[in-house]
Amino acid sequence: MGRIFKERTAVNEALRLFLENISPLRHAEEVPLEACEGRVLAETIVSGRNVPHYRRAAMDGYAVKALDTTGASPVNPVLLQLSDSVMEGTSLWVHTGAVLPEGADAVVVVEDTVTTGNMVEIRAQVHPGRNVGQVGEDIKKEDLVFEDGHLLRPCDAAVLASLGLERIKVFRKPVVAVIPTGDELISRGKAGEVPPPGMVLETNGLMTILYVEKWGGISRYTGIVPDRPESIKEAIEANLDADMILISGGTSVGKRDHAPEVVESLGKLLVHGVGVSPGKPVALGVIDETPVVCLPGYPVAGLVALYFFVRHGIRKLGSIPEMPELVLKKRLAAKISSKTGYVTFTRVVFEGDMIRPLTGKAGVLSSVAKADGYVLVPENLEGYEAGQEVDVFLIE
Structure with missing residues (x-):
């Protein structure tokens, strides 16, 4: 019976x-940064250094004293001497990321210059700090970078690497x-x-x-x-x-x-x-x-x-943060029927800007493989009518 x-x-x-x-x-364990994606931090990360740790050129161009470019324009260029150092009236070529030379406080991008012999025409005025990455501009020493419980992404791994870290503590x-x-x-x-x-x-x-x-x-x-x-x-x-x-x-x-x-x-x-x-x-x-x-x-x-x-x-x-699900708003191309007292999981496929419910018994798993997402009908409703806008959750 x-x-x-x-x-x-x-x-x-x-x-x-x-x-x-x-x-x-x-329980925490250490993992290399190469294996940290999708893991949850088990420690608070405070920066032990400035990033960047030196003043650097943010663009390809010429390092200059900003005051020397006063009034410069395409029709009124300023001539500066090419040199191995930057002093009043001189400039020095720098690549993106290079150390900004002593004496320089700005970079004129190469597009705003014309080089002739050992002279360079500056065709744009720049202010101090223009096209320069300052010490600690990205992260300052003692900055709180991540708190424990943070779900790590590939971009987070790059930030951690910039701090000189190779391994981190994550929850098991x-x-x-x-x-x-x-x-x-x-x-x-x-x-x-x-x-x-x-x-x-x-x-x-x-x-x-x-x-x-x-x-x-x-x-x-x-x-x-x-x-x-x-x-x-x-x-x-x-x-x-x-x-x-x-x-x-x-x-x-x-x-x-x-x-x-x-x-x-x-x-x-x-x-x-x-x-x-x-x-x-x-x-x-x-x-x-x-x-x-x-x-x-x-x-x-x-x-x-x-x-x-x-x-x-x-x-x-796993102390994994609950992430908001991607929910799409779509209109139904056909009616969904359900029984009150039950939350109904209805498989659906996309049809242009609309969705259509798939039929299939609980033993037919292929109906899930064919589906693009699902609609949840609340337990207090008997379904949704065709044309009604509903929330659609994507099947992972």
Whole structure:
């Protein structure tokens, strides 16, 4: 006899309960700048030097005393002597980035000059500091450059390198164990032949580990675990050293769905059954302070659970700042229907300036691969009408 869900928890409430039971990892490790992109700083960076540390020419041209260019113009050029030093009435050629010679306080760009023999015509007046990079113009010594918790980008690595740094402290990435379950699953290592009826290749695990890595975690794939409570229990206990455990499959209420009950027997089951479609069978729990997510076996439902819960969980574990999502405003080319009481995840494709909803059951993952983005219909609405403007989130 089939079981039923005891209750259905709203998405936002389920996420709140889940994140409440996650503590950020604060362990730091050193990495070279070449590997810092996407990592989170575990230290505050204060500059130990001026950048630049010398006055430099900001353009190709002639270093001069600005006073010597007073009144210079194309019709009234000023003649200066070319020299190895800059004094009153002389100038010196400089390349971009070169040290500004003693005595010079400006650079006349080469386009505003004409050279004849050992004389140069200055055809533009410049003021002191023109085309000159001053000491500390970019960063001054003792400047606060980055605070801890900053998510590092390639441009940030270049700034850190300009300070003379080679390695920095970042927070350790969370280790996420991925446990696929199901007697019907066949390893992709045996993918040479078409599986017999009733058997399928295990692909949810692949999708899951790639999203874990994309969102800032380190994945640990365990291999397929049979639909037996004792086997699931052993797999969980063997991975309690991970920072998060994801169990794929066995989350519904059928006779072979044991994952939530096993989690409850080992720790605390926070939620089983969420108001999201597809994805209702997701379960959230915690075992010995290790957060656990039981992902539905249907691929799209599993993907929804990854987006709604795992992504946020990894970010909290890794102290990764929540970044605003790119949201597009588009009009619907066709109606979207949904059921009240559930946040509905609807896949869509772009059609010019509009979007069209894609149909597809929760087990049809190709509908996600074909989609450009998704629309979330709130739980209090029965859908959106054709022509209505909606928010579109891009599929990562």
